[in-house]
Amino acid sequence: MKDIFDKLNERMGPLGMHADEAHGYFTFPKLEGPIAPRMKFRGVEKLTWSLNNYLGLANHPEVMKADADAAAQFGMAYPMGARMMSGNSNYHEQLEMELAEFIDKPEVILLNYGYQGVLSAIDALVDRHDVIVYDAESHACIIDGLRLHIGKRFVYTHNNMESLEKQLVRATKLAETTGGGVLVITEGVFGMSGSQGSLREIVALKEKFSFRLLVDDAHGFGTMGKTGAGTGEEQNCMDGIDIYFSTFAKSMAGIGAFIGSEPHVIKFLRYNMRSQIYAKSLPMPMVIGALKRLELIRTQPQLKAQLWNVVNSLQNGLRDAGFNIGITTTPVTPVLLNGTIPEATHLTLDLRENHNIFCSIVVYPVVPKGVIMLRLIPTAVHTLEDVEYTINAFKSIKNKLDSGEYRKEKIASFA
Numbered sequence: 001m002k003d004i005f006d007k008l009n010e011r012m013g014p015l016g017m018h019a020d021e022a023h024g025y026f027t028f029p030k031l032e033g034p035i036a037p038r039m040k041f042r043g044v045e046k047l048t049w050s051l052n053n054y055l056g057l058a059n060h061p062e063v064m065k066a067d068a069d070a071a072a073q074f075g076m077a078y079p080m081g082a083r084m085m086s087g088n089s090n091y092h093e094q095l096e097m098e099l100a101e102f103i104d105k106p107e108v109i110l111l112n113y114g115y116q117g118v119l120s121a122i123d124a125l126v127d128r129h130d131v132i133v134y135d136a137e138s139h140a141c142i143i144d145g146l147r148l149h150i151g152k153r154f155v156y157t158h159n160n161m162e163s164l165e166k167q168l169v170r171a172t173k174l175a176e177t178t179g180g181g182v183l184v185i186t187e188g189v190f191g192m193s194g195s196q197g198s199l200r201e202i203v204a205l206k207e208k209f210s211f212r213l214l215v216d217d218a219h220g221f222g223t224m225g226k227t228g229a230g231t232g233e234e235q236n237c238m239d240g241i242d243i244y245f246s247t248f249a250k251s252m253a254g255i256g257a258f259i260g261s262e263p264h265v266i267k268f269l270r271y272n273m274r275s276q277i278y279a280k281s282l283p284m285p286m287v288i289g290a291l292k293r294l295e296l297i298r299t300q301p302q303l304k305a306q307l308w309n310v311v312n313s314l315q316n317g318l319r320d321a322g323f324n325i326g327i328t329t330t331p332v333t334p335v336l337l338n339g340t341i342p343e344a345t346h347l348t349l350d351l352r353e354n355h356n357i358f359c360s361i362v363v364y365p366v367v368p369k370g371v372i373m374l375r376l377i378p379t380a381v382h383t384l385e386d387v388e389y390t391i392n393a394f395k396s397i398k399n400k401l402d403s404g405e406y407r408k409e410k411i412a413s414f415a
C-alpha cells in the first residue's frame with residue numbers, strides 16, 4: 001500500500017510541476033498597493049493588465065466607502081449561517097430584486113461564490129435521466145459540474161453549431177429513451193480567447209430541438225450589451241437564455257455571484273443547491289457593496305464607454321502593429337506569439353523587469369505547444385498612454401522573440 005502523501009510529489013500536475021521555479025514570480029505573485037493599473041510587484045511599480053477590474057470599480061471611492069461603511073455597521077460576520085437557516089437579510093433580497101430587474105429576468109438567486117454556484121446549479125438541475133451538451137472550452141466550474149452529473153454528457157467543438165447540432169441529435173435520442181431532458185451549457189464570453197459564445201445561434205436551435213440553455217457570463221456582465229446586462233443583451237437573445245449566471249468577481253469587483261431565471265426554477269434552486277444550503281451566506285459588506293456597484297453600473301454608463309475606448313485602442317493598435325489577437329470581440333485581449341516555454345520565460349522576465357509590464361502569460365497545456373499567449377485585460381481606468389506604451393513594449397519583445405534573442409539568454413534568477 002502507498003502513503004497518499006508520498007504519492008503527491010508524483011502527481012503535482014501541469015501547473016504544480018513548475019512550482020519550485022515559478023512560485024512567487026510566475027505563480028502566486030504578489031501585486032501590492034491599491035488596485036489600479038499601476039501596482040507594485042517586488043517593490044517596483046508595474047503597469048498591470050491582469051486584473052478583471054473591467055469597470056474600475058475595485059478602487060472607486062463610492063464603492064470603497066460603501067464597503068467600509070457596511071463593514072463598520074455590520075462587521076464581516078453578519079449574517080451568520082446559510083441563507084435557508086439563519087443567514088438571510090433584507091439586503092440579500094433587495095440585491096436579488098435589483099439584479100433581476102437589471103438583467104431582465106423574473107427572479108434571481110444570490111450565490112456565495114461563482115465557482116461552487118455553477119457546479120452546484122448543474123448538480124441540482126439535472127438528474128440521471130438528463131443529458132448535458134456543453135462547449136469544449138467551458139470553464140473549470142462547468143467541467144466540475146459535469147463531473148457531478150451521473151447521466152450522459154456530450155461535448156461540442158467550441159462555438160461550432162454543426163457540432164452542437166450533431167450532439168443535440170444524439171442527446172435528444174438518448175433523452176427520449178431515458179425520459180429525461182437536455183441542458184446545453186456555454187459561456188457568454190470565453191475568458192481565454194475573448195470569443196463570445198454563439199448564443200443567438202444556440203437559441204435559434206430551440207426551433208429544431210427541445211433543450212434548456214445555461215450561460216455562464218462571468219466576463220460579459222458589466223462589459224457587454226447596451227446597458228452592461230451581458231452577452232445575452234449584446235446578442236439580443238436574453239429571453240432564450242433559460243439560466244443566466246454571472247459572478248461578482250469581475251466587473252463587480254467583489255465576491256459572490258447570481259443566477260437569473262424563471263421563478264419556479266429559482267425557487268427550486270433555493271431549496272436544492274447544496275453549495276448554498278450547506279454554506280454560509282454572503283457577508284453584509286459584500287451584499288451592500290454589490291448594491292453600490294450595481295447602482296454605478298446602471299447609472300454611470302461612461303464606465304463601460306471608457307472601458308471600450310481602452311479596449312478598442314488596445315486591440316486596434318495591436319492589430320495595426322501586426323499582432324495576432326485571435327478572434328476576440330470582447331475586452332479580453334489575447335496576444336498570440338510563437339515560441340517555446342523557455343522563450344516565454346525570458347520574454348516574461350524582459351516584459352516585467354525591463355518594461356515594467358505585468359500581464360498573464362499562458363503556455364502549453366492551456367494553449368497549443370509552441371504558442372505563447374500574453375493575456376491582457378483592459379479596464380476603464382487604463383489610459384490611452386498606457387495602451388501606447390504597452391504596444392511599443394510588445395513590438396520590442398516580439399522583435400527579440402522573432403530574432404531568436406530569447407533563445408540565447410540564460411534563465412535569469414528571480415527567486
Ligand SMILES: Cc1ncc(COP(=O)(O)O)c(C=O)c1O
Nearest residue numbers: 113114115139141191218247249
Ligand atoms: C467563466 C467563469 N465562471 C465562473 C467563475 C468563478 O467565479 P468566482 O470567482 O465567483 O468563484 C470564473 C472566475 O472567476 C469564470 O471565469
